[in-house]
Amino acid sequence: xxxxxxxxxxxxxxxxxxxxxxxxxxxxxxxxxxxxxxxxxxxxxxxxxxxxxxxxxxxxxxxxxxxxxxxxxxxxxxxxxxxxxxxxxxxxxx
Numbered sequence: 001x002x003x004x005x006x007x008x009x010x011x012x013x014x015x016x017x018x019x020x021x022x023x024x025x026x027x028x029x030x031x032x033x034x035x036x037x038x039x040x041x042x043x044x045x046x047x048x049x050x051x052x053x054x055x056x057x058x059x060x061x062x063x064x065x066x067x068x069x070x071x072x073x074x075x076x077x078x079x080x081x082x083x084x085x086x087x088x089x090x091x092x093x094x
Contacts, residue, residue, distance in 0.1 A: 013038040 012019075012027075012035040019027050019035065028034055 009043070010037050011039060011041045012036065013040070 017035065018030055020030060021027050026034075
């Protein structure tokens with residue numbers, strides 16, 4: 001059996017600086033430069049990292065956004081109906 005290296009795990013501890021993830025999936029400083037590597041972190045095989053997303057909060061947020069979207073769609077439909085009714089009223093009789 002042969003092993004092939006397909007990538008490296010890199011870490012950084014750019015604590016005083018803000019980082020952002022670009023469209024290419026790479027993490028950079030806000031000025032576009034790459035933070036210096038810091039390999040002082042400890043990694044353990046077979047251990048899972050906890051998620052930073054609260055599933056219940058996200059579900060409630062998504063439900064709220066869905067309701068707001070539905071209300072906006074209804075508002076647009078009502079505005080269209082009012083516009084059509086106004087056009088019908090203002091049209092000249094033949």
